[in-house]
Amino acid sequence: MLDKNGIAKRIAQEVKDGYYVNLGIGIPTLVANFVRDDIDVDFQSENGVLGMGPFPFEGEEDADIINAGKQTITTLAGASFFDSALSFSMIRGKHVDLTILGAMEVSENGDIANWKIPGKMVKGMGGAMDLVASAENIIVAMMHTNKRGESKLLKRCSLPLTGVGCVKKIVTNLAVLDVTENGFKLLERAPGVSVDDIKNATEGSLIVEGEIPEMN
Amino acid sequence: MINKKVDNVTLALQGVKDNMTLMLGGFGLCGIPENSIAHLVKLNVKGLTCISNNAGVDDFGLGLLLQKHQIKKMISSYVGENDEFERQMLSGELDVELIPQGTLAERCRAAQAGFPAIYTPAGYGTEVAEGKEIREFDGKMHVLEYAFKADFAFVKAWKGDEAGNLVFKGSARNFNPNMCGAAKITVAEVEELVPVGTLDPNHIHIPGIFVQRIFQGEVYEKRIEQLTVRQR
Numbered sequence: 001m002l003d004k005n006g007i008a009k010r011i012a013q014e015v016k017d018g019y020y021v022n023l024g025i026g027i028p029t030l031v032a033n034f035v036r037d038d039i040d041v042d043f044q045s046e047n048g049v050l051g052m053g054p055f056p057f058e059g060e061e062d063a064d065i066i067n068a069g070k071q072t073i074t075t076l077a078g079a080s081f082f083d084s085a086l087s088f089s090m091i092r093g094k095h096v097d098l099t100i101l102g103a104m105e106v107s108e109n110g111d112i113a114n115w116k117i118p119g120k121m122v123k124g125m126g127g128a129m130d131l132v133a134s135a136e137n138i139i140v141a142m143m144h145t146n147k148r149g150e151s152k153l154l155k156r157c158s159l160p161l162t163g164v165g166c167v168k169k170i171v172t173n174l175a176v177l178d179v180t181e182n183g184f185k186l187l188e189r190a191p192g193v194s195v196d197d198i199k200n201a202t203e204g205s206l207i208v209e210g211e212i213p214e215m216n
Numbered sequence: 217m218i219n220k221k222v223d224n225v226t227l228a229l230q231g232v233k234d235n236m237t238l239m240l241g242g243f244g245l246c247g248i249p250e251n252s253i254a255h256l257v258k259l260n261v262k263g264l265t266c267i268s269n270n271a272g273v274d275d276f277g278l279g280l281l282l283q284k285h286q287i288k289k290m291i292s293s294y295v296g297e298n299d300e301f302e303r304q305m306l307s308g309e310l311d312v313e314l315i316p317q318g319t320l321a322e323r324c325r326a327a328q329a330g331f332p333a334i335y336t337p338a339g340y341g342t343e344v345a346e347g348k349e350i351r352e353f354d355g356k357m358h359v360l361e362y363a364f365k366a367d368f369a370f371v372k373a374w375k376g377d378e379a380g381n382l383v384f385k386g387s388a389r390n391f392n393p394n395m396c397g398a399a400k401i402t403v404a405e406v407e408e409l410v411p412v413g414t415l416d417p418n419h420i421h422i423p424g425i426f427v428q429r430i431f432q433g434e435v436y437e438k439r440i441e442q443l444t445v446r447q448r
Contacts, residue, residue: 045387046318047246048387048389055446056445056446057445057447057448058448059445061444061445063245063439064247064388065386066243066244067387070243070245072444072445081387081389082389083321083384083390083393084243084321084390084391085318085321085322092336092337111341121305123294124292124294124295124296125293125317126293126316126317127293128316129316129339129342130316130317130318130319133316133336133337134338160343161343163342
C-alpha cells in the first residue's frame with residue numbers, strides 16, 4: 001500500500017518531457033518533488049504563474065508571489081506572470097498538457113466530485129470546474145477509500161459533481177486504473193496489495209484482464 | 217494626457233452608495249485593494265454585492281466589511297479561511313453565489329470587452345449550470361454565463377501613472393486587470409504613483425483608458441496568508 005508520497009511518486013512517472021502541468025492542492029502538490037530532473041516541465045498555478053519554483057528561503061518570501069494554495073513560492077528562469085483570464089485561457093484552451101487533482105469520489109464513467117459535501121460548510125470550487133471541464137489529460141490522486149472505509153471509486157458519484165465524464169486515470173494508495181467505457185480498468189497494483197484487495201475496495205465496475213503487475 | 221489622478225482615497229471613492237455592486241481584485245490577500253477596502257469600512261456603506269475571487273480572512277481584506285455586516289451578497293469561487301463568513305452564510309444573513317474561477321475571470325473580462333455573455337464548458341452537468349442555457353459546440357456542452365454588471369471596480373496595481381496606466385507585480389496581478397473597465401467606474405490604487413512619461417509604454421499591463429480614478433495608497437500591509445519557506 002502506498003502513502004501520499006508514494007501516490008505522488010507514481011504519478012510523477014506520467015509527467016513527460018515538455019509538459020505544462022497544473023497541480024491541485026494536497027497530494028498533487030507533492031508530485032513536483034518526484035519529477036525526474038532530466039526532463040523539462042513547467043508548473044502552472046491558476047492564480048497566474050507559469051514556471052513555479054520551490055518555496056523561498058526564509059526571509060526571501062514575497063507577499064506578491066504566491067501559488068493557488070496562497071503559499072509563498074519562487075519562480076524559475078523563464079517564468080511568467082499573467083492575469084486570471086489568461087490563466088484560464090491556458091486551461092480552457094487546452095494549452096496545459098496535464099492536470100493532477102484530488103477527489104472525494106470518481107464514478108466509473110469518469111465523473112468527479114471534489115468540491116462540496118451537503119450539510120457541511122462549502123468553501124467553493126475554485127478553479128476545479130474549469131480544469132476538469134477542459135483538460136484532456138486528467139489524473140486523479142486520492143485514497144481508494146474514505147475515512148469510513150467506503151470506496152471512492154463508485155458506479156455513480158453520490159456527492160455534487162465537479163465535472164462529468166472527464167477523469168482518464170486514477171492513482172490511489174492501492175492501484176493505478178484507467179477510466180474506460182466499460183468501467184475502471186486495473187493497470188497496476190501497489191506493493192503488497194492483491195487484486196482481491198482492490199476488488200473489495202472498488203464499488204464501481206472493475207475490469208481485470210490477465211496478470212496485473214505490481215507498480216515500480 | 218487625460219489626468220486620472222485623485223488626491224486621496226476619499227475622492228477616489230466618491231459616489232459609492234448603499235446597495236451597489238462592487239468588483240474587488242485580488243487572490244486570497246494577494247493584490248487586494250487594501251486602501252479602498254479600509255475606506256469602504258469607514259464609509260459604512262451597506263447592502264453591498266461584492267464580486268471577488270475570495271472573501272478575505274476574519275480580520276483582513278473583505279473580512280473587514282463582513283465584520284461590519286456591510287455585504288449582502290458575495291460572488292466568489294472560493295471562500296474558506298473565514299469564520300465570520302461561515303457564520304453569516306449559515307445563518308442566512310449573507311447570500312453567497314459560488315462560481316468557477318475561470319468563469320468569474322471571464323465574466324469580468326466580458327464586461328470589460330463589451331461581450332454580453334460567454335459560453336464555457338466549466339460547470340456543465342453540475343449544479344452551477346442549473347437553470348442556465350446550454351449549447352453544444354463541436355460535440356461538447358457549454359454553459360451560457362453573462363457578463364457582470366457592476367457600479368465600481370476596485371483594483372490594486374504596483375505602479376501607475378497619472379494617466380491611469382497600470383503595471384502589476386507577480387501574482388498580485390490575478391483578477392485586477394480583468395476588472396479594469398468592467399464596471400461603470402474603475403478605481404485603481406497603486407503602491408507608487410509616478411508622473412506620466414516615467415513608465416515605458418511597452419511595459420504597461422493596463423492602459424489608462426480602462427481606469428477613471430487613480431491614487432497612491434497610504435500604506436500597504438501586504439499580509440501573507442500561508443508563509444511557506446524551505447531550509448537553507
